[in-house]
Amino acid sequence: MFARLGHIRNWIFDLDNxxxxxxTDLFARIEARMTAYVGRTLGIERDEAFRVQKGYFHRYGTTLTGLMADHGVDPHDFLAEVHDIEMDVLDHDAPLVAAIARLPGxxxxFTNGDTPYALKVLDRLGLGDSFExxxxxxxxxxxxxPDPSAYAGLCAAFDLDPAVSLFAEDMARNLAPAKAIGMTTLWVDNGSEQGGSEQGPGADRDFIDFTVHDLTSWLHDILEAS
Incomplete structure (x- = not known):
C-alpha cells in the first residue's frame, strides 16, 4: 500500500455521493422531498422553500437541524418522509464491494442520514455485509x-484511534474536523458539493490529504500498489 496509508487500520466512509x-442523482430525489417538506411546514412556495432549505444546510450542516432549531420539526417524521425514495438509479457495484472487502482493518x-436509509442504499450497492x-x-x-462532536462521538462509539483512521467524504468541509483530530482525509471530488464560499475555488483545503474523482478506482489502485 502507498507509504502514506500503511498505518491505516480504520476505513470510514460517508454514504451519499x-x-x-x-x-446517479439519487440525492436529488431526497433534496426534492426536503424542499417539499420545508414548503409545506413553513407554508411557502417552492422557490422560497429551496432557498430556506439551502440556508439551513449551509448554516447548520443539514436541513433537518435547521428545521428542528427554528420550527421544532420531529426528526423521525422528517427523515422517514425525505428518505422515502426509489433506489432504482443504484446498481450492484461489484468492483467497489471487492475493493472494500480487501481493505485491511x-x-x-459515517452519515448524516439515518440507519434505515443507509441500509437500503448499502443493500442496493451490494455492500450490506461490508461494514462493521x-x-x-x-x-x-x-x-x-461537520460539528466536532459528531466525530468525537464516532471515535468513542467504536473505540477508534483517529491517528490510524481514514475518512472518505464528498463534502470537503466535513473533512476539516476529521483532520483536526488526526484522521487521514480523502475528498471524493465528484461534483456533488453544494456551493458556498467555504467550498468554492481557492478555498483553503489544507485539511485534505488525498483528492480523488472515483473512489472505486482509487481503492483498487492503492490495493494493487500494496
Missing part, C-alpha cells in the same frame, strides 16, 4: 457533521 457516484459508515457499523444522525445526538 461517496459510496455511489454523484451522477475495520470499515464503518453505521454511525448515523441519531448516534450523533442529532448534531450532524
Amino acid at each position: 461517496t459510496l455511489y457516484p454523484a451522477g 475495520r470499515k464503518l459508515v 457499523g453505521i454511525h448515523d444522525i441519531h448516534a450523533m445526538g442529532l448534531v450532524p457533521k
Whole structure:
C-alpha cells in the first residue's frame, strides 16, 4: 500500500455521493422531498422553500437541524418522509464491494442520514455485509457533521484511534474536523458539493490529504500498489 496509508487500520466512509457516484442523482430525489417538506411546514412556495432549505444546510450542516432549531420539526417524521425514495438509479457495484472487502482493518459508515436509509442504499450497492457499523444522525445526538462532536462521538462509539483512521467524504468541509483530530482525509471530488464560499475555488483545503474523482478506482489502485 502507498507509504502514506500503511498505518491505516480504520476505513470510514460517508454514504451519499461517496459510496455511489454523484451522477446517479439519487440525492436529488431526497433534496426534492426536503424542499417539499420545508414548503409545506413553513407554508411557502417552492422557490422560497429551496432557498430556506439551502440556508439551513449551509448554516447548520443539514436541513433537518435547521428545521428542528427554528420550527421544532420531529426528526423521525422528517427523515422517514425525505428518505422515502426509489433506489432504482443504484446498481450492484461489484468492483467497489471487492475493493472494500480487501481493505485491511475495520470499515464503518459515517452519515448524516439515518440507519434505515443507509441500509437500503448499502443493500442496493451490494455492500450490506461490508461494514462493521453505521454511525448515523441519531448516534450523533442529532448534531450532524461537520460539528466536532459528531466525530468525537464516532471515535468513542467504536473505540477508534483517529491517528490510524481514514475518512472518505464528498463534502470537503466535513473533512476539516476529521483532520483536526488526526484522521487521514480523502475528498471524493465528484461534483456533488453544494456551493458556498467555504467550498468554492481557492478555498483553503489544507485539511485534505488525498483528492480523488472515483473512489472505486482509487481503492483498487492503492490495493494493487500494496
